[in-house]
Amino acid sequence: MASPTPLTTLLRASKSSSPLLSTPAVPKYLFIRQTRTRTRTRPFTTTTPKPSQNRMHTSIRRPDELDTLLFLSAKNNKPLITLFITRFDNTNVAPSELLQSLIVDEQVGQAEGGLDFAEVELDAATIGDLEQRYSISSIPTLQAFSRQEPQVETRVTDLKNLRDKEFLRAWLRVEARRGGAGGAGGTGKDVLNKVLRAVGFS
Numbered sequence: 550m551a552s553p554t555p556l557t558t559l560l561r562a563s564k565s566s567s568p569l570l571s572t573p574a575v576p577k578y579l580f581i582r583q584t585r586t587r588t589r590t591r592p593f594t595t596t597t598p599k600p601s602q603n604r605m606h607t608s609i610r611r612p613d614e615l616d617t618l619l620f621l622s623a624k625n626n627k628p629l630i631t632l633f634i635t636r637f638d639n640t641n642v643a644p645s646e647l648l649q650s651l652i653v654d655e656q657v658g659q660a661e662g663g664l665d666f667a668e669v670e671l672d673a674a675t676i677g678d679l680e681q682r683y684s685i686s687s688i689p690t691l692q693a694f695s696r697q698e699p700q701v702e703t704r705v706t707d708l709k710n711l712r713d714k715e716f717l718r719a720w721l722r723v724e725a726r727r728g729g730a731g732g733a734g735g736t737g738k739d740v741l742n743k744v745l746r747a748v749g750f751s
Contacts, residue, residue: 601627601663603652610673612682619697622665628700628724629665633680633690635672641689644711648691648721657718658725691717693724700724 609615609631622629632648634641645668651657658664671680671688679685683692683699691705703723710716 601625601659603656603659603664604666605649605653606665606667609667609669609676609679611675612677612679615667615669615679618665618667619694622694623697625663625665626728627663627665628727629667629694630721630724631667631669631692631694633669633671633683633685633688633692635688636670637672638688640708644689644691644708644717647712647714647717651714651718651721655718658721661722661725662728664721664725691720693727695724695727700727 606618609618615631618629630648630652632641632645634645648666652664652666669679670676671685684701685692687706689706689708689711691711693700693703703720705711705720710720
């Protein structure tokens, strides 16, 4: 007697022979059209570019460190704000803390294009001739650089102004608006004075 055919074999044969159970072939043109449609799909986004961020750098102790920051700030079209200090002079403390608070915490100047900030330690053993190169005769000195050029006309050495938060806020915005335009020359001081008068400083 022949052994019975397994049920799974019968079901498999039934499916292959029945036209109702067989899977209809997909027309080739439908597959091609669907593939082409997918390749044309493009994602839509409303993301806007982020504004340039304010950034505080480590203290400068060598001339090449300042040169590097000047190059990078010019490349990014941002002013470099420097505070020339000596570590053992207590008059540096208030201006340093105010500038860090304004630039880093409050992000003053960021809406105008962003600022880079670094302190320059003139009493560092490796500082070289930076004091003579930029004619720094008073400590502390607040100096902006634009396109690697020192903006001498807007330099701040008055300790009263360096300890005034609102004065510093206005000054930083002036330099941030300048961006990488450079060339304070004879007009930089006029622009600064105009802005300072607008906020109540003469």
